Amino acid sequence: MPALLSLCPKLYTMSNSQLSEQEVQRREAMLKLREMGIEPYPAALYPVNHLSDKIKENFEEGKKVVIAGRLMARRIQGKASFGELQDSAGRVQVYFNRDEICPGEDKTMYNDVYKKLLGIGDFVGIEGELFRTQVGEPTVKVEKFTVLSKSLKPLPLPKTDEDGTVHDAFTDPELRYRQRYVDLVVNPHVKDVFVKRTKLFNAMREYFNNAGYLEVETPILQPIPGGAAARPFVTHHNALDIPLYMRIANELYLKRLICGGFDGVYEFSKNFRNEGMDRTHNPEFTAMEIYVSYKDYNWMMDFTEKLLEHCATSVNGTTKAVFGEHEVDFKAPYKRVTMRQSILDFTGFDIHGKSEEELREGAKSLGVEVDETMGKGKLIDEIFGEKCEPNYIQPTFIIDYPKEMSPLCKAHRDNPELTERFELMVCGKEIANAYSELNDPIDQRERFEEQLKLSEKGDDEAMFIDQDFLRALEYGMPPTSGLGIGMDRLLMYLTNNQSIQEILFFPQMRPEKWDAPAGPELTDNEKIIFDILSKEGSMDLGALKEAAGLSNKQWDKGIKGLGKHGLTKVTKTDDALTVEVVD
RNA sequence: GAUUCUGUAGCUCAGUUGGUAGAGCAUCUCCCUUUUAAGGAGAGGGUCCUGGGUUCGAGCCCCAGCAGGAUCACCA
DSSP states (O other): OOOHHHTTTTGGGGGSOOOOOHHHHHHHHHHHHTTTTSSSOOOSOOOOOOOHHHHHHTOOOOOEEEEEEEEEEEEEEEEEEEEEEEEEEEEEEEEEEHHOOOOOOOIIIIIIIIIIOOOOTOOEEEEEEEETTTTTEEEEEEEEEEEEEOSSOOOOEEEEOTTTEEEEESOOOHHHHHHHHHHHHOOOHHHHHHHHHHHHHHHHHHHHHHHTOEEEOOEESSSSOSSSOOOOEEEEEEEEEEEEOOOOHHHHHHHHHHHTTEEEEEEEEEEEEESSSTTTBBBEEEEEEEEETTTOOHHHHHHHHHHHHHHHHHSSSSSSEEEHHHHHEOOOOEEEEEEHHHHHHHOOOOOOOOOHHHHHHHHHHHTOOOOOTOOHHHHHHHHHHHHHHHGGOOOOOEEOGGGGOTTTTTSSSSOTBSSSEEEEEEEEEEEEEEEEEEOOOOHHHHHHHHHHHHHHTTTTOOOOHHHHHHHHHHOOOOOEEEEEEEEEEEHHHHHTTGGGSSSSSOOOOOOOOOOOSSSOOOOHHHHHOOOHHHHSSEEEEEHHHHTTTHHHHHHHHHHHHHHHHHHHHEEEEESOOEEEEEO
16 A cells, blocks of 8 residues: 555545556545645635637737636646646647746756646646747646646546547446536537537527516426326325325416416426336426417417527527438428328328227228227327328427327317317427317316226326316416427437437436445355365465365355455465465 | 347457457656657556356356346337
């Protein structure tokens, strides 16, 4: 154990596992700095006055700057050295010259502090002057540097060559998602996605606020999870001694606020659904829901296409977005196709006026899998999902859904079997869903009761009856149109990411195991061998193996393990191997 | 949930019929004053995911588990 560290054994176990050589070296460097009177984690404010991008954009020879960031590269050549400092805006080259930094006899700051005790990943502050190297690179000549935070773990070091090819990239998705902080440091493009995420939210918020609508907050812990068909997470409130559910949607609360007299309310809603996880589903995700009174779904379609055009432009500077092999254009207006027409277009089958049995036969003849529990609405939805949905690449409104699928939506003004509902399809997936909201309290109660029947038939996603919501409708809700947008999915389209995990800072993952072995814990095999050996103190290797009675594999693992723990030692004499206990 | 692939140094990855564990970068030591992915020389660094099994011998073969990716199914 290195001398300095032996004084501070705690430093060895600060993280989850045993320290690598590099981690030990960094800890030693940190302690050495402190010994020299340089605090590796100083408290004082550091007076940063420039960012790397502005230095390069508005370069002025001889200008004095104060910058700070992580040291991300070093090219040391004797008394001079070039480094790269990375701050929130990017990287800038810095030039360390021994005699600039240490004008006197004492060259410690360059020779020891900079060259030996600092490393890649450390935060340093730099005061210096701008100049261009012979190659023309804008560079900060360091006059004084300050250690701001010593990094104890080595960062992965991707490198970009002259052709722009990245070598040794930090690409393992598991590591990137679990250690997003590292991902953000070494993969600059990852940051861009999250900047766009915030731009998208800001653009949408701006659009709604300009229209005069109010951003609100509604409960996340709900006694009755409503507003969507999904399995909720359940928790328990101790003081009330009742179960509470994490919200699966905020629809019913926002509509209560419309009952209360707001013209328009919206909320960016973290929703929670206890369902499968994959590259497009995270247990918590963000939806935006907006409700506007005295409007219908036709108005909402106009509003939605203008909204998305505005958002796409704000995020990417253009209405066009590339997603995988597709180029999508969010420029309004979008095509509007009824569900009946869509199915007719892609299958030639007309669902109009068909009985449940006729629909089932129709579905079967189209090769769509169906079963006996499916009602009319479900059957139509299956046919649409299977045969039509994947075909809509450019933004397209699909309108007039069957009633059974939409328990919160107003019946169609021209056809009581349908509802005034649209979904917006992009790249074969739904990204928005909107209704002329059902405000007839009697009708709403009946729809809830139908859901209850579904639930009794075993549909674990059917909705509960929300009596308080019905009471609000009985007091009266004006005609209202509502819209929900899957923000994560929309962002995936706008940033060309195929995985939801790429656009969430911290996607849900199975927890890591952090069990740190406290000292040399022996396995069963090691114990058996060690017990026998410790009675003798020293034994012939063959005899010990015989006495232990273990299989070859177990013996091998056991004896090697003991050696590693430093408990035993094997010595070779002329014709024998002897094992002895180490004190 | 099903199928399939992967797990080796700090990072990215090789590893032959099953026979002493490898490379590049990073780290450490020495030399070098304007370099642009990598200057030169040398050194150190490993629970080959875990546990069993087969074998004289396993990173490699077999079984089980853990973790992750991809595809599919349900959902947004």
